[in-house]
Amino acid sequence: MLNISVSRLISALLVMLGVSCLVFFLIHLVPGDPIEVMLGESAQLADREALRHALGLDLPLLTQLVNFFDGLLRLDLGVSLHSRQPVVDILLERVPATAELAVAALAVAVAVAFPLGILAAIRKDTLWDYTSMGVSLLGVSIPNFWLGPMLILLFSLWLGWLPVSGREGLASLVLPALTLGTAMAAILARMIRATLLEVLGEDFIRTARAKGLDERRVIGVHALRNALLPIITLLGLQLGVLLAGAVVTEIVFSWPGVGQVTIDAIQRRDYPLVQAAVLLISFTYVLVNTMTDLVYAWVDPRIRLQEGG
């Protein structure tokens, strides 16, 4: 287990290093100039050049890259070109909101998907199955930018139960979590149904039933546990996506998360903030993936033995 952890950490660091370099060059290659965004169209050439020099944006690209990694080693990712705040502070301020929404959406997805997926699998080719899969097809087909305002109309404007948007208390978390969790629940439910059907056809399930085990125990303990691996993969990937910031949902619900600030930074060509945000996002992905791998090894002893051998 220690070997697996060390090798995963080393490859994670390499991925992050590669992503940092790639993002650094990509953001500088994209058309658009942060100085023009800051000064507006009517700024004079001399003014633009003076500001470019003061911000160090006139340095050769490789020098800027070295400066970036130098700062990274000291955990100093620079200050935003626009607000002049340390970019780490800007992002850290938003991480709790993103994490809160990600966890809530994941909870909604799990709470909806497991009953739906299990029901569809154990009642295969019945009305229950068709209904469950129909609902999940609907969930995966509805885009967030439409579902969000519809939920707002229903729960905020007509029923008056929940606030329209913002992040003020638990009530404000409900609609964005529902919006974000719906599509994820739909994907997850289909995955649960498919993997569970596969496992339910295995010999050991027949054996368990032949031994006279209660059906709930057969499904809950024997079948579901063996169907978990692909579900964990999907959950890990989805959590990574959520922690990277759900931009559309954040915009619809004015949710002050990482995704929104990243898009703003890209539009303003705020290089330090974009670099830091992408680094954070890639770190999150790598962390979630590494944890997923470790959970694999914990859930399935065969993987542990293969890696060890």
Next chain:
Amino acid sequence: MPYCAVGPVKILTIAFLLSLVAGCAPPPDGVVNFGLAARPVTLDPRFATDAVSARLNRLVYRQLVDFDDTYQPVPALARWEKLADRHYRFRLQRHGRDFHNGAHLTAADVKATYDYVLDEQNASPHRGTLGTIERIEVVDDDTVDFFLKEPDLIFPGQLVIGIVPANLIDTGHAFNKLPVGSGPFRFVDWPQEGRLTLQRVPDGQAFRFLYVPDPTVRVLKLLRGELDIIQNDLPPELVRYLAQQDDVTVVRGNGANFSYLGFNLQDPDVGRLDVRQAIAHALDRQAIITHVLGDAARPASALLVPDHWAGHPGLPGYAYDPALSRRLLHDAGYSSERPLALTYKTSSDPFRIRLATIIQSQLADVGIRVALRSYDWGTFYGDIKSGRFQMYSLSWVGIKTPDIFRYVFHSQSVPPGGANRGHLADAGVDGLIEAAETAADTASQAADYRKLQELLYQRLPYVPLWYEDHIVVTRRQVTGYRLAADGNYDGLERVKRTR
């Protein structure tokens, strides 16, 4: 015994749902909630360049000079006199001299603020516009002198940066998050980037500025009472919808943002004056304003609004005359066998694409074939700056001083030295720009700029389209808000909210 387990769960669930419902009613706290379409980036006036930050900073800080409704510089924190061509004296007035931390605003604070901006090390984006300042001297607590490198008639209009306390500048105070000014509103808190609270100094009325990027959600929040005021950045269809609602009031005011069609004057087709005139006469701007912009604009004839002190109210505008347009095209050698074919570039903003499609259709009516090309902002703007276009549409935003004419139309202002993207090279235009800049007084300067606008109207390097209006929507409980010509939020000084 299953009921023992289910009972508490049910009770807890119901209690939880009730708590959600109880906790979500609109705030009954008397705070005025103002919806913002964009996030304020910084509350430090020495660095703010985005419109929202600038408008909020005007509330917290006071600036030496402001503009009246005709965009003439007028005294704000200080009155000024021109002692020599390159020497201006500013005397601080009594009003607005108390910083919110209790300190008294003096000439030393003015000097410290501007010295900070002018220091290259501090990388203020405003340094460039103040490049004409040679040095600043404090005469006494109430008087400060500005010495210029060269004469500049419109110099006072550049002194619009909020004044910050000198002693806090020395300590490196984080004004961007904890602003300390002497304006009519004091800072209360800014716990999240999209949730800023200010308090009106005279009566303690609190104002909360909430960032709600989606226009539909902004409208829904207004209708539900979570917002009291929203201003601009609303699609016309939402404005029309709001105008039919009982709980809100929609008010429009003249704006100065100038939309135009630009041409590459080196192009063999649109480089011809008769072709540009044909395009100008083919456009039914009033129909676009009425049906697409929801009457929230006025037709434009020049870059400056007619009510600007240097504007030209006498320019009639190119009339919609498709017959004349066809005749001009025919005389220029175009026909149905050899039609005029143009490429029109615009940004990927859906509303801009919609406008471009309508213009494309109107030009098609007179036989001009237009191929639309929309790009993301960075690519589009890069193409325009580097002259890779035949025809494009854009807007000039926030123009207050007429020095814009040199930047946009002088032959020496071709990119990257300026924004003469169409490569206009006209000795008459250059001469009038230079004459205006060296005029003896503002009256003769205004006359020169009017002559310049007449000449530009004839040369037609741009087809002027319209000036977009400002729109504010308030809930009925909120009264007294007055729209400003530049869209600032100063109207909040007089707003009243009944519970």
